[in-house]
Amino acid sequence: MRINQRAESSNIRTKIKMDRLGMLVFLVLGTIFTLYPSADARMRALPLPRQLKECYVRAQNFTTVNYVGGLYCWYCETPVRSFIKGAPQPLKPQQYAYYRDLYSKVDPATRSGFRGKRQASRCLRKEYRMLTDEERFRFHGAVNALKADTTVEPNKYDALALFHTGVATFVAHGGPGFPGWHRIYLLLFEAALQEMDPTVCVPYWDSSMDTALEHPDQSYIWSNDFFGSWEGEVVAGPFANWQTPEGMGLRRSVGRDGQLFTRESIEAIMSRNTYEEILMPDQDPQYSLEFHHGGTHVFVGGDMERLDTAAFDVIFFLHHAFVDYIWEMFRDKMRNNDLNPEQYPTVGEVSDYHLASAPMGFGNITHAEGYLNALKDSYEYQPAPECSQLNPDCGSKYLWCNVTLARCIPIDPLDPPIVEVGPDPHPAHCPFTKPQSYQNSFCLNGVCDVSQWVWVPVKIVAQRPPEFNDYHSYPVTNGKVSTTDIYEPSSYIDTRRYIKTDKPKPRAYEHCENKDGVGKIFVSSNGVNYDGSYKESAIIDQRLATSIGVTYIAVKDPGVKGVTEVILRAHDQCGRICHTACKIPGSNPSRFEACSGVVEITPDYPRQYGQTYASATLDVYDYASNSDCPSFKTDEFFVTFYCDYRDHLPWVEKPVNTFPGAPPIVVRPTPIVRPASNAGQCRLSSECTINYPCMKAAPTSSPRQCSKEMDMKACMGNCQRYAVCIYGVYWPRKCQSGMSFDELKGRCVRGLCPAQAVTRPSGPFRPRPGTSWAQTHRPSAFGTGSYYGGLINRFGLGKR
Incomplete structure (x- = not known):
């Protein structure tokens, strides 16, 4: 009986101690979450630095x-x-x-x-x-x-x-x-x-x-x-x-x-x-x-x-x-x-x-x-x-x-030249498959070591690219195969409300193709208050109307009491920009709003970065609770990149009246068209006029003189001179001494020209005002002194 009473008394005392400990833990945690009301306390969106904003604003009139x-x-x-x-x-x-x-x-x-x-x-x-x-x-x-x-x-x-x-x-x-x-x-x-x-x-x-x-x-x-x-x-x-x-x-x-x-x-x-x-x-x-x-x-x-x-x-x-x-x-x-x-x-x-x-x-x-x-x-x-x-x-x-x-x-790298060159008689190695990795230096302020970096998880939300319409899997209705693939967002009323497929297509790299639906999104960080950069890519499924990817961006470790300021960016494998969204402070569930992509990171708890890639991964995927099937912790993301293929940079206002319909409104100087004997001739220089119009303008492209590369035209009145089409422009050329240009053969041939003057375009010709060749310039020379000394003087970093 006494044993039971002592045991019960001991249990009561233990319970009181545990209750007190629990209350202490509660008070400590309460204090912590009072000081840090949300996970947003140590990641904060910042505005664009002035010089960046000025640079982007210059492009706001161009699509x-x-x-x-x-x-x-x-x-x-x-x-x-x-x-x-x-x-x-x-x-x-x-x-x-x-x-x-x-x-x-x-x-x-x-x-x-x-x-x-x-x-x-x-x-x-x-x-x-x-x-x-x-x-x-x-x-x-x-x-x-x-x-x-x-x-x-x-x-x-x-x-x-x-x-x-x-x-x-x-x-x-x-x-x-x-x-x-x-x-x-x-x-x-x-x-x-x-x-x-x-x-x-x-x-x-x-x-x-x-x-x-x-x-x-x-x-x-x-x-x-x-x-x-x-x-x-x-x-x-x-x-x-x-x-x-x-x-x-x-x-x-x-x-x-x-x-x-x-x-x-x-x-x-x-x-x-x-x-x-x-x-x-x-x-x-x-x-x-x-x-x-x-x-x-x-x-x-x-x-x-x-x-x-x-x-x-x-x-x-x-x-x-x-x-x-x-x-x-x-x-x-x-x-x-x-x-x-x-x-x-x-x-x-x-x-x-x-x-x-x-x-x-x-x-x-x-x-x-x-x-x-x-x-x-x-x-x-x-x-x-x-x-x-x-x-x-x-x-x-x-x-x-x-x-x-x-x-x-x-030449084809699979077919190197037969003649051996260089001291190495073996054919040199060339790549035969598209490389996928990206080697970073992990250099930070001149020191190259991964331990100076921490890892920020980022989420990527990507729409189907505008040019991807070649996925051969179709829904079947009443025995008939549809003409649009099963993931095409325009095929469904619900997705059509939010995902527009008739929008303009941003410019892509020339050799960018995506036929298998496997897309790549490049993400990068560039230090604002430190000298360092990082670049990586994430894989997304571009067959789907909308897909999600996750990757990790390395940034400078803010240390114990430091602050990291960094620009975070993303674009797809074709160079098309993804806009940046940052978590709205205090939102639960998490909501995001457009932001500049410039972020401030502090070491305050609870952190939203990992000291290593491994810890950042475990912050996103909850293996601790269920290692058989870890849950995905969406609240761990402060930054989301949204790749929705806009026709303008996301950090400036959209150009006015560029789409739909009319081509972009861009003020351009009027091309200089030289006077010629008639509209079908073009004066290329003082010694060459060709029997061909000066400019071929197209509504959807830049005006060009010529479109057929290496096309040749004889200069009128001078059989030793001709013009050749290179980069859309006819360039005057001259045959070597003792040779003349044969327009039928398209090359210079042996034989002297009959003596004749160059036929010049009719009508007066005057250079544009202010561009005379007689215009004077003061003499020039490299001054004495060092390059660095000149820089220091220029930027007021030393005595002049």
């Missing part, structure tokens, strides 16, 4: 039906990293001496000598595949010699590559200074190469030839004979095992995302007549040289995808040599139109970095001086490979002629 929205995001958001890096490190004596020596080779010592110094032998820049085997080996050797020369820290190649980092990217990008800055940068690189081998010139990579392949990432240019490795770290080819200044191996992710130059994009640029039409910031992106150049950065991926690290890959210089080639073609067109290519353009409102008088950072040279013809005195371009049915030879064993398209195409 994404005409340009790829994902590339415009790259154009606007990639330079944000440069704000974080700020001013470069002070120069060491050997760096200062090296840069000064390069300047002296590129530019004469006096500004008055800038126009007078013309080399007796100009450097001939060829397309990469048009180099002879010896020329290519010499180029590779000179580049690797720069990389191996550590007399300048960290080595001569990387010392040059570091020019294209930090605040310098704002001087080089985002305005009319873009082409001139990179022209001078290429001259410095060429001078550095010639220190190693005087015979070497910078080749250019005409990536539009690779775009003609069904899978451009399988071009022979990614063999060991050319660029080498295309996936992950570069471990094969002439640039194998390169290390970047961050201590990482050089990385590429070729073909996962982005788009190379296309013939159409170059034709769009060449359809314009003035600099104001092709240079950012306030012109239609579909005509912008800088906008289209970004697609190649994204296509190569890896280090090339970030402006701060792009120049660490030698592809950067070959790509920008092609950009310079296109710019020079445009300048030639201006000359033929009696416009002055040396006149620095006025393009709306530009930043102070891109004013005509703003210094580039190369000594004292200004952006306006980057447009001077004298900068091209030391080099010229060999025309890109051409072929036709009459002349099917591309001039390189690495190219073949598609006579139907009249285009030179890279």
Whole structure:
């Protein structure tokens, strides 16, 4: 009896203790949830930073039906990293001496000598595949010699590559200074190469030839004979095992995302007549040289995808040599139109970095001086490979002629050239399947380690893409098979109310196809208050009217008391933008509203990120409660990406009156049409008029002079001159001495022309006001002093 009483008394005391403990736990939890009323307390949506908002607003009058929205995001958001890096490190004596020596080779010592110094032998820049085997080996050797020369820290190649980092990217990008800055940068690189081998010139990579392949990432240019490795770290080819200044191996992710130059994009640029039409910031992106150049950065991926690290890959210089080639073609067109290519353009409102008088950072040279013809005195371009049915030879064993398209195409990687090249007698490896992975560097503020990152789960809601209508599974009614597939949302009244299928189609990458219904959504993070980025993809079922995917984005670990600010973005495999939605604070069940995608993350509890990928996964899938079939915890998502294929960027107002019906309303300068003897003639230059209309305008495309590539026309009254159609424009050409143009054969043949004057168009011709060739420019030269010193002076970071 006493035992039972003692036991009962003990149980009562234990119960009282447990009740007190429970009350204590309740009070503690109550305090916690009072301090943190919801899971939203440590993730918060922020507005767009000012510079990003300004960039997006510039595009609000232009529909994404005409340009790829994902590339415009790259154009606007990639330079944000440069704000974080700020001013470069002070120069060491050997760096200062090296840069000064390069300047002296590129530019004469006096500004008055800038126009007078013309080399007796100009450097001939060829397309990469048009180099002879010896020329290519010499180029590779000179580049690797720069990389191996550590007399300048960290080595001569990387010392040059570091020019294209930090605040310098704002001087080089985002305005009319873009082409001139990179022209001078290429001259410095060429001078550095010639220190190693005087015979070497910078080749250019005409990536539009690779775009003609069904899978451009399988071009022979990614063999060991050319660029080498295309996936992950570069471990094969002439640039194998390169290390970047961050201590990482050089990385590429070729073909996962982005788009190379296309013939159409170059034709769009060449359809314009003035600099104001092709240079950012306030012109239609579909005509912008800088906008289209970004697609190649994204296509190569890896280090090339970030402006701060792009120049660490030698592809950067070959790509920008092609950009310079296109710019020079445009300048030639201006000359033929009696416009002055040396006149620095006025393009709306530009930043102070891109004013005509703003210094580039190369000594004292200004952006306006980057447009001077004298900068091209030391080099010229060999025309890109051409072929036709009459002349099917591309001039390189690495190219073949598609006579139907009249285009030179890279050889099939499955059929490498018979003649062995290089020291390795074995055929080089080329990709034969579409790569799926994406190698990140996990570099954060210069330190590369995954432990500095945390993982944020994100949800993706995607509608069926507008072009996907080829799923061959159909409902059957009364024995009859329907003509629309079973998942087509327009087939059902209920889904038709919410999912519109008759909306306009945003522009996609040229080679983007989806026939099997397996879709990919790229997600990315870019630090706002830290220097780091991350990119991954999620797989979704695009057969369905609406599908859901889940993935995880790595961002900077906020630490114990820190704050992480980051931009989160998503687009599909075709470059079409998904808009961002953030959880409404306190909503239960969770509801979402449109947001900028800029998010603030703090370490406060309860957290909505995982310290590792594993912990983030377990936060989303509740294995602890039921490991046999874990439940899906939808409240763990703060950010959802909605891919609904809009015709405008989601962070600005929709363009007015663009759809449905009428094409986009874009104010464009009237094309310059030269006076001719009649409407059927076109004056191409002072020495060539062809018996053909100047312009063929179409309501749905850019006006073009010609549509048949390599079509040739004789110049009237001069049998030695002719015009050839390239990129939608007729270009005047001249036969060699002792030869004349045979229009029937479509080529120059031996034989002298009868002496006759050039037939000129009737009627007076006057150049446009303000564009006379007699227009004066003050002399130019690279000033003395260092690049970095110029930058520091420019941005007020030191004494002038």
